[in-house]
Amino acid sequence: MLPRRWLLGLSLAMVGIVPATAQVIGDPYVAAWSPSMSAGGPSFRDQTLRMVVHASIGGTSLRLHLSNLRSSTPLLVGKVSLATQDHGAVEVADSRRGVTVAQASTFNIPAGAEVVSDPIPMSVESGQNLLVSLYLPQATEASTWHSDAFDTTYLAESDHADDVDDTAYGKSTTSWYYLSGLDVRTDARGAVVAFGDSITDGYKTPQSAYARWPDDLARRLAENQHPMGVVDAGIGGNRVLTDVPNLFQGISAIKRFRHDALDQAGARTVILMEGINDIGNEAGPDNTPLTAQALIDGYRQLIAKAHGAGVRIVGGTMLPFKGAGYYSPAREAIRQACNRWIRHSGAFDGVVDFERAVRDPSDRQALRPEYDSGDHLHPNAAGMQAMANAVDLRLLH
Numbered sequence: 001m002l003p004r005r006w007l008l009g010l011s012l013a014m015v016g017i018v019p020a021t022a023q024v025i026g027d028p029y030v031a032a033w034s035p036s037m038s039a040g041g042p043s044f045r046d047q048t049l050r051m052v053v054h055a056s057i058g059g060t061s062l063r064l065h066l067s068n069l070r071s072s073t074p075l076l077v078g079k080v081s082l083a084t085q086d087h088g089a090v091e092v093a094d095s096r097r098g099v100t101v102a103q104a105s106t107f108n109i110p111a112g113a114e115v116v117s118d119p120i121p122m123s124v125e126s127g128q129n130l131l132v133s134l135y136l137p138q139a140t141e142a143s144t145w146h147s148d149a150f151d152t153t154y155l156a157e158s159d160h161a162d163d164v165d166d167t168a169y170g171k172s173t174t175s176w177y178y179l180s181g182l183d184v185r186t187d188a189r190g191a192v193v194a195f196g197d198s199i200t201d202g203y204k205t206p207q208s209a210y211a212r213w214p215d216d217l218a219r220r221l222a223e224n225q226h227p228m229g230v231v232d233a234g235i236g237g238n239r240v241l242t243d244v245p246n247l248f249q250g251i252s253a254i255k256r257f258r259h260d261a262l263d264q265a266g267a268r269t270v271i272l273m274e275g276i277n278d279i280g281n282e283a284g285p286d287n288t289p290l291t292a293q294a295l296i297d298g299y300r301q302l303i304a305k306a307h308g309a310g311v312r313i314v315g316g317t318m319l320p321f322k323g324a325g326y327y328s329p330a331r332e333a334i335r336q337a338c339n340r341w342i343r344h345s346g347a348f349d350g351v352v353d354f355e356r357a358v359r360d361p362s363d364r365q366a367l368r369p370e371y372d373s374g375d376h377l378h379p380n381a382a383g384m385q386a387m388a389n390a391v392d393l394r395l396l397h
Contacts, residue, residue: 030229030266031191032057032124034181036256038235039070040247041145041177048135048161050089050154050169051179054210056218056230057191058125059184064099064117064132067180068109069259070144070247075109075178077101078137079161082120085129089154089166096162097122099132114180124184126222127210132179133161146176147248148236150202150212153177174207183265184229190268191229192217192396193261195253197274199319200234204373204380211381216388226393228268233260239278240298241285257302262309269396270306272299273316273354276377279334280326292337299338303347314395315348317355322365323376332365350395357390358383 032055064082068075080099083091100118101107109115124130137159153176154169163169194200194214202212218230237249244250253274261270275295277283284290299315306313317339321327343351358379360366367376371383379387 027265028185028187029063029183030057030059030186030188031231031264032059032182032184032229034065034231034233034264035146035149035176036233036235036250036260037067037070037144037146037180038248038250039142039144041143041147041175043140043142044136044177045139046137046158048133048156048159048168049177050131050133050156051176052085052151052153052208053130053132053179053182054151054215055124055126055128055130055182055184056215057184057186057188057222057227058123058128059186060123061185062120062122062124063183064120064179065114065181065183066101066109066117066134066178067114067144068178069112069114069180071141072111073141074111075140076136076138077107077109077134079105079133079135079159080117081133081161082122083131083133085131088152089131089169091131091164093164096164119185126227127219130182134178135159135161143177145178145248146235148198148201148203149174149176150205151176151208186227188227188229188266189397190266191231191264193231193233193264193267193270195233195257195261195270195272195274196316197234197238197277198236199276199378200232200273201236202232202234202384203236204375204378205384206381209381211384213384213387216385217391220388220391221393221396224393226396228396229266231264237277238274239281239283240275240295240302241278242283244277254298254301257305258309262306262311267311269312269314271314271316271352271391272302273318273352275338276318276321276335279331280321280324282331290334292334292341295334295338296341299342300347312349314350314352315342316352317342319355319377319379320359320364320366321377322363327376350392352391352395354387354390357386
């Protein structure tokens, strides 16, 4: 029997829609932005969502990815437009482009499916913001979304996808809905996928400041004339081995890894840092107590998936968390055992010692005070920069 996503691709092709996960040999596009999507978002009815996309790399000719992957009913998309952001929900005049899928400006996305747009004749620079306006004319069920965007999404009643100004956009949220990616046409060497939990997702970083460590890494790459797309595939609360009961925190890393990391356009290297939520929740497989070996076995599965797809995978050590709500000496022992394995096993294609970059020299089980956001688990913006600085760019060649 063919894999489910192949069957889905065949069924979508019959109606003229290309599945967003389809990879094309020799594809000149590279992922520039792509949040990981979860289930359980809010519903909408006759509303326009105007969302900010922060491009990690520049390029000419763009593609958008729209996702109904985690929803249970079809999604009718009435209109999509793309423009350069001036400020807030305001577009740069004359920058808007209409977006089509299989040459259609109105289309359906089946439940459990994703689509990729037709090429959009537009350029973007590294670090530039775009505005994607998505008009949803009919009532939706629970949306496919990324809850913790740490960016602003603007909401308008009825169709305002073609508005230049922000007059109609009187409400806002801090999540992304149905929008799952931006690819750019570029001659860059490919994309780096930062895969992890809330630390990678940017929890406790300033809103709309793009101060997550993957953002900082993208700026380092650009400044060092080493252009690569950087994708932030973090989900707050996510675990390696088990699904989280809260739907917005996502299915396990093992389940989502291929889709969220390996299927990204131009994916070349994954930097993996995840496991602290498994440890903090004592969430072993099949409701068993967590052990270091179980978590290491999970890492081995992810390594095998990456290598099977021809993608390099770099291991990131887990950060200190002494003083955090779920810290205990027994849980700390698991973290240290896993970090030793990450550093010394040779199983990864390289290592980024994030722990060493941010730990307190006087107490190696804790974050440095100047890098602590206040909860003793998540780094602040300075800590995020220190993490990005710890990445040896030669690992990403």
